[in-house]
Amino acid sequence: xxxxxxxxxxITSIGKEMDVVNEMKKLNGIKxxxxxxxxxxxxxxxxxxxxxELNKVIGQVRRNPHIIRTVTLISM
Numbered sequence: 001x002x003x004x005x006x007x008x009x010x011i012t013s014i015g016k017e018m019d020v021v022n023e024m025k026k027l028n029g030i031k032x033x034x035x036x037x038x039x040x041x042x043x044x045x046x047x048x049x050x051x052x053e054l055n056k057v058i059g060q061v062r063r064n065p066h067i068i069r070t071v072t073l074i075s076m
Contacts, residue, residue: 003050004048004053004054005031005045005046005047005075006047006058006072006075007043007044007046007073007075008046008058008070008071009042009044009070009071009072009073010042010044010067010070011041011068012041012042012067013066013068016066019066020033020041020042020066020067021034024042024044024064027060027061029046030044030045030046030061031045033045058070
């Protein structure tokens with residue numbers, strides 16, 4: 001499908017990691033959502049046909065009220 005891939009690292013509200021994972025899996029463009037231990041709480045794998053499509057998906061991600069901070073890594 002998509003030719004661009006990005007990984008989005010999320011910091012969530014305490015105790016909301018799995019709620020965020022479950023919500024993220026419902027969004028188009030999210031290929032995987034996994035709760036992790038460490039500095040970040042959730043890692044998303046995002047795919048899109050182009051940068052605009054990636055931006056739309058990431059915009060939807062950031063609307064979640066339980067997400068405090070995001071870091072986006074676009075794969076080369």
